[in-house]
Amino acid sequence: MTCRSDKGFTLAEILIVLFIMGLAAGLAVVGFGKIHDNTLFREALRNVQAGARQARMLAIARREPVSLISNGNSFWIEKEGRLYGRKTAMPGKSRISDSRIVFFPKGDSSGGSVVIKGPDEKSYEFEVDRLTGAGRFNRP
Numbered sequence: 691m692t693c694r695s696d697k698g699f700t701l702a703e704i705l706i707v708l709f710i711m712g713l714a715a716g717l718a719v720v721g722f723g724k725i726h727d728n729t730l731f732r733e734a735l736r737n738v739q740a741g742a743r744q745a746r747m748l749a750i751a752r753r754e755p756v757s758l759i760s761n762g763n764s765f766w767i768e769k770e771g772r773l774y775g776r777k778t779a780m781p782g783k784s785r786i787s788d789s790r791i792v793f794f795p796k797g798d799s800s801g802g803s804v805v806i807k808g809p810d811e812k813s814y815e816f817e818v819d820r821l822t823g824a825g826r827f828n829r830p
Contacts, residue, residue, distance in 0.1 A: 730782030731808035735827065737778055738786065738806055738816050741765055742793075742825045748774070749793040749823075756793050760786045760804050783809035791818050799823040 742758050745767045749756040757768045765786055766777040780786055785807045792800040801820030807813040818825045 727782055727809040731784050731806075731812065733781050734784035734786070734806055734808075735814060735816075737781070738765060738804065739825060739827075741767065741778060742791070742816065742818060745791075746793040746797065746799070746823045749795055750797055753795040755795070758789075758791045758793070760789045762786060762788065765804075780806075793823050797823045 738760075745756045745758040748767065748769065752769070754769065756774070759766055759768055762785055764777045764779045767774040787805040789802055789804040790800075791802045791804075794800075798821055799818050801818055803815050803817040805813055805815050813829075815828045816825055817828055
């Protein structure tokens with residue numbers, strides 16, 4: 691007489707568990723990709739805001755007009771028609787509209803806005819007030 695032991699798992703049970711784990715891992719990778727894209731988009735928004743703040747403060751400190759210029763995949767600061775610092779590339783798949791905003795020594799500006807688009811066509815408008823030179827984000 692043979693005695694069969696019921697300890698352990700069958701091959702079918704193990705394969706089903708491995709299939710489910712592989713499926714869950716695949717979904718996690720897709721989810722992390724979206725999280726990464728959103729993180730890069732938020733970084734792009736912060737970079738534009740910091741660039742505008744830097745241009746305004748530079749205009750006040752140097753007592754001369756300073757421009758924040760953008761063109762699709764980067765933005766930069768110009769002083770007297772020359773590049774100040776370096777161009778800042780938009781991270782990830784983010785894009786920025788073409789624009790030129792001039793900040794003046796008294797803290798005011800020419801006014802204007804730039805639109806920053808993310809990877810899934812999510813977009814924000816960064817608007818600069820003419821009187822105060824302060825910028826804020828709006829959803830268009």
